[in-house]
Amino acid sequence: MRIVARALGVAVAAALFASPALAQELTLRFGHVGAPGSLFEISAKEFAKRANEKLGDKAEVQVFGASQLGKDQEMLQKLKLGQITFSLPSTVMSSVADEFGIFEMPYIIKDRAHMKRVRDAILDSHLQPAAKEKGYRIIGVWENGFRNITNNTRPINTPEDLQGIKLRTPKGAWRVKMFKLYGANPTPMSFSEVFTALKTGVIDGQENPLAQIWSAKFQEVQKYLSMTGHVYTPAYVLVSDAQFAKLPEDVQTILVETAQELQDYVYEQAARLDVELLEKLKAGGIEVNEADREAFVAASTPIYEEFTETVEGGGELIETVQSLADAE
Template identity: 35%
Template sequence: MRTSFMKVLVLCLTITLLVPAMSFAKAEYTLKFGHLANEENVWHKAAVKFAELVAEKSDGRIEVKVYPNEQLGKEMELIDGIRMGTVDMTITGESMQNWAPKAGLMGAPYAIRNADHLAKIAGGEIGKEIEEEIIEKIGLRPVGWFGRGPRNLTSNREIKHPDDLKGMILRVPNVPLFVAVWEALGAKPTPMAFSEVFTSLQQGTIEGQENPYALIKSAGFYEVQKYCNLTEHVISWIYVVLGEKKFQSMPEDLQQVILEAGQEMQEYEHQLFQEAEKNLAKELQDLGMTFVEVDKAAFQKKAEAAVLDALTPEQKDLYMRIQEVK
């Protein structure tokens, strides 16, 4: 009896010692995932979800460490870091056109009509074509895509038609295509650092700006702009990417884990994003902004020539193919 008791005791102690060791065994792969969003952003929440999914599906063989708030560097620095092997993952979009020209269409004005059109492009054959070029020319593998909030024009007078823009001094990012498009629409675009926009609006140096709801709210533009004109002139998407060398260094079963977790992360983000956009619209209206419906067809028609002029022949062909998708 005593011998049996001792055997059971030894067995229990052995299991007790082994389980923590197994639970905290070092992962075979550790992925450093850096991005620019803060902890409240849906991108970060989706990145954390991805880390959880990967750990679960790989039984701890892969660990994903997420670093928000540009902790590992800005977007272009992270892309360079992945290519050099110092970082493994990030979230990026049309900035990749420096290497993969087709990626430039991800942020082109009036390329995408609405959320349904976006899903057909990013989730369809054209999206796959862009992804393949990103893998081939940059060495980054997209594992999921996120929607981005449409860019809308804010102002202190209603803008329903391009004719209403005449002479309006409008802040735009320092992107030549944006400057060309807003000039074609009749405004006076003024490139300016984002950090200077609130004060310039407050002082009347500029009369309007354009950004997604999230930035309109977080920057407090509702305090100095009365109208949010629903131009939705840029509806775009962005990729979560993993270094292709790192991906190919993994056995096939772990590659499948990454791809499956990427798709689940994508679906999770899409749900969060749609809810966040609805909430932001209501919050901005509650804060005093008046939402204005605009003649989108008139805006697109007037902007199209400027967009096409700015594109390479290859990009122009892709732009027209995007337009043809119904």
């Protein structure tokens, strides 16, 4: 009896010590660069809420924003190492695989309804294979948004107004090429460094969706907001293909279904923020102007030509996306 009791005691102790370890193994960390109040934060937290309700005690999604788990490039590496489960990259994906550069083409996405059609048309045929070739998997396509320019030099009405302006861009080659074409001095920089660089005058301006501008408080250190809407950037719910496959199949299924069911919610929140935040920015004192989009479109032809010439299948991809602009 003593031997049985001792064995039971060992078993109970082992179970008690094993439980925290198991829970830790199924803590799924979601990292992103968005500041509090950003669309990234709203989206990731809603994902965690919905996923955790379905997961029960199988696993827990925890969200870490504001670059707490690293900058975009660092989180891409951490995904592969299994140190985090999800990240939410945007422009940086154009540096991972050429196919993602399609969203770097100025004004190629007309509106969110157009983006939905594009997502459905090219995710499985182009974007997912490109991501998997690099060791990643996209489990949902959310949004960063339509990007606009802020700066401290002058209002931007036409590309010529960007001449000589030192403008922060994300670390994506096509965005740099685009702004060089417009005459600016593009300066790739991590998002977490931008506020200080603007405040100290290291850079003159930056370009981002309104939700990122507002949540990062760029309006506090910028005089002008020019509504250029020059690029629409998706955000990708990204995982490591190999690491994600190690999760229990039922957990994988819940996470994928939740990321995809959230897509319409994200678009709705983004549209709401675009309206609300523009009014808040105006009320806050930043000078707002509507840019001459036709002038920007006309100046963008060379970037389309380069994408067609240098990216395999680039011309066909451009045609596919453009053909969906006015589809029902």
